[in-house]
Amino acid sequence: MAQLPQEFLTRMQEMLGDEFDAFLTSYDAPRTAGLRVNTKKCRTEDFPPLVPGTWKKIPWIPNGYFVPDGMRMGQSPLYAAGVFYLQEPSAMTPASRLPIEPGERVLDLCAAPGGKATELNARLAGTGLLVANDISNARAKALLRNLELFGSENVLVTNETPAGLADVFPGFFDKILVDAPCSGEGMFRKDEAVIGTWTPERPDFFADLQREITSNAVKMLRPGGLMMYSTCTFAPQEDEGTVSFLLENFPEMELIEMEGYEGFSKGNPVWGNGDPEIEKTVRIWPHKMNGEGHYLALFRKKGEAIPYETEEKPIEKKNKKQKNRKKDRGTEAPGPSKAEKQILSDFLSRMTAPIPVEELEVRAGKVYHSPSLPDGVRNLHFLRNGLYLGELKKDRFEPSQPFAVTLSADKFKDYMNLKADDERTEKYLHGETISVEPGETASPSGWKLVCVDGFGLGWGKLVNGTLKNKYPVGWRK
Numbered sequence: 001m002a003q004l005p006q007e008f009l010t011r012m013q014e015m016l017g018d019e020f021d022a023f024l025t026s027y028d029a030p031r032t033a034g035l036r037v038n039t040k041k042c043r044t045e046d047f048p049p050l051v052p053g054t055w056k057k058i059p060w061i062p063n064g065y066f067v068p069d070g071m072r073m074g075q076s077p078l079y080a081a082g083v084f085y086l087q088e089p090s091a092m093t094p095a096s097r098l099p100i101e102p103g104e105r106v107l108d109l110c111a112a113p114g115g116k117a118t119e120l121n122a123r124l125a126g127t128g129l130l131v132a133n134d135i136s137n138a139r140a141k142a143l144l145r146n147l148e149l150f151g152s153e154n155v156l157v158t159n160e161t162p163a164g165l166a167d168v169f170p171g172f173f174d175k176i177l178v179d180a181p182c183s184g185e186g187m188f189r190k191d192e193a194v195i196g197t198w199t200p201e202r203p204d205f206f207a208d209l210q211r212e213i214t215s216n217a218v219k220m221l222r223p224g225g226l227m228m229y230s231t232c233t234f235a236p237q238e239d240e241g242t243v244s245f246l247l248e249n250f251p252e253m254e255l256i257e258m259e260g261y262e263g264f265s266k267g268n269p270v271w272g273n274g275d276p277e278i279e280k281t282v283r284i285w286p287h288k289m290n291g292e293g294h295y296l297a298l299f300r301k302k303g304e305a306i307p308y309e310t311e312e313k314p315i316e317k318k319n320k321k322q323k324n325r326k327k328d329r330g331t332e333a334p335g336p337s338k339a340e341k342q343i344l345s346d347f348l349s350r351m352t353a354p355i356p357v358e359e360l361e362v363r364a365g366k367v368y369h370s371p372s373l374p375d376g377v378r379n380l381h382f383l384r385n386g387l388y389l390g391e392l393k394k395d396r397f398e399p400s401q402p403f404a405v406t407l408s409a410d411k412f413k414d415y416m417n418l419k420a421d422d423e424r425t426e427k428y429l430h431g432e433t434i435s436v437e438p439g440e441t442a443s444p445s446g447w448k449l450v451c452v453d454g455f456g457l458g459w460g461k462l463v464n465g466t467l468k469n470k471y472p473v474g475w476r477k
């Protein structure tokens, strides 16, 4: 373990007193590895039989397991099929403690690379809307990839400032997660490089940023809505300090209790403004739990939600830069033509519950199934709106990789199902062609959904007993 900064150690000793030695000793323990099952694809209890090993549940995460020592789960074909996400256990906690109901509008404001957005989207199970945002364009691309891999459908992936989003979505969301940028003191064991970036000034810098981000988040929450604030740091000004700022400046916000666990510790009012309500917040300490460390605060906006149908429409956002953007970005996208509808419905009829072609949009030959969004949203800087299904080329349709991973052998009739340990699975993931025995597919030629243990992995095109590999280069092993 690299040397921890002296200023950090001095402050932690002041904060922890008698517990400081146990806290320090926790840095000698190996980091804890976990995985979270994608419940949109697989029931939690159905996961262990898929991968032989000694699986132990993470007791406070409904769909979490500790990864057995030595198991390289990132290499598993089920990872490539989006069946699980690798995440350390305490980082799973904020999303698990934000209640999500099907059909809700959910915002993950600082979402990249998607460790929590993938869980929020899985819990929406294809209903409602998840807006997943990150201010960094490069990180938003990684976020999009992880959401695609998870088979996310009703999702808008944006690359905006929190203020830019708040202009368009005032009072819009039922649930908001702010997993804030922070000084990352809870990452020191997992990633020693973070130690090198830490300076004594970092906590104050991030505390200011967190106040700005959460102030915009509050504007976007509906009355009666819930907002989870979380960090992976121990610095009081970023944790109880930011919570105190919110309580003082937004009287409409109140703290509420979240579902507990015996290992959770209470937030300390003394580390904030002394408000006893701060005890409702949660600290996860590495010396008390099998995780790296996190802070969580669950807020409720007072009042009752107005039904969606009667609420005012969000304001259309237009600034100078956006006014100059291509005209069609501000208008509704066109549906498919009659001929395109025919091509698409021929392909989609192979789904057991086909997406209605009337719900599809076509932009420059690319076909999308997008959630309905308020006016003005198309002027935001976004990377993806809904599910990208594929491309129309002359008289044919080429299905996309993100579409494949939303599917499974029970959702698409023309599939080729491989076992995880079939050597053809590895070959497929490396981009090689694979041989197909008679009877392994429903029909002898054409597009096949390649599955591993029943989960969609990608596409292939069957010609004379050989499956041409359509797994995209950028996704290959």
Ligand SMILES: C[S@@+](CC[C@H](N)C(=O)[O-])C[C@H]1O[C@@H](n2cnc3c(N)ncnc32)[C@H](O)[C@@H]1O
Binding pocket: 109, 110, 111, 112, 113, 114, 115, 116, 117, 133, 134, 135, 136, 139, 161, 162, 179, 180, 181, 182, 209, 213
């Ligand atoms: C702790 S990370 C989020 C991790 C993510 N929630 C996950 O579970 O994978 C914080 C994120 O906030 C983003 N960020 C930094 N400043 C921001 C700002 N002013 N507004 C919104 N996001 C910001 C960073 O790019 C970073 O991706």
